[in-house]
Amino acid sequence: MDRIFTVDEARAMVPEVRRRAAEFVRARADLAELSYDLRMGRPSPLGGLAEAKAYEARMDEILSWFDDRGIEVKGVAPxxxxxxxxxxxxxxRLCWLEGDAELAWYHRSELGFLGRRPLE
Incomplete structure (x- = not known):
């Protein structure tokens, strides 16, 4: 999808972006903990291999939500x-980074994160 957002359209999506991001962060942390326990060969209160696969699937589902709306995922941690x-x-590109309360940054498309500037 080649969607072009206005600043207002993007900002209107931020509450849902934050909600989805929080869900992603929880799944990412649970998967990291569970994966560590599995590698160490010890039981985890989070489950086993089946639950790890379920966390991976849930994370993919959340990332697909962004893609389906024309929002580009540039990184997952953060x-x-x-x-x-x-x-x-x-x-x-109007940038939103995990932990941001609002959409307040942008960068020229060809520059990426290093060219980030505050929105006026």
Missing amino acids: LLVDFPAELDGVSV
């Missing part, structure tokens, strides 16, 4: 998503 947009005729 979760970093970009909303394709255009500002003053320039192709940009």
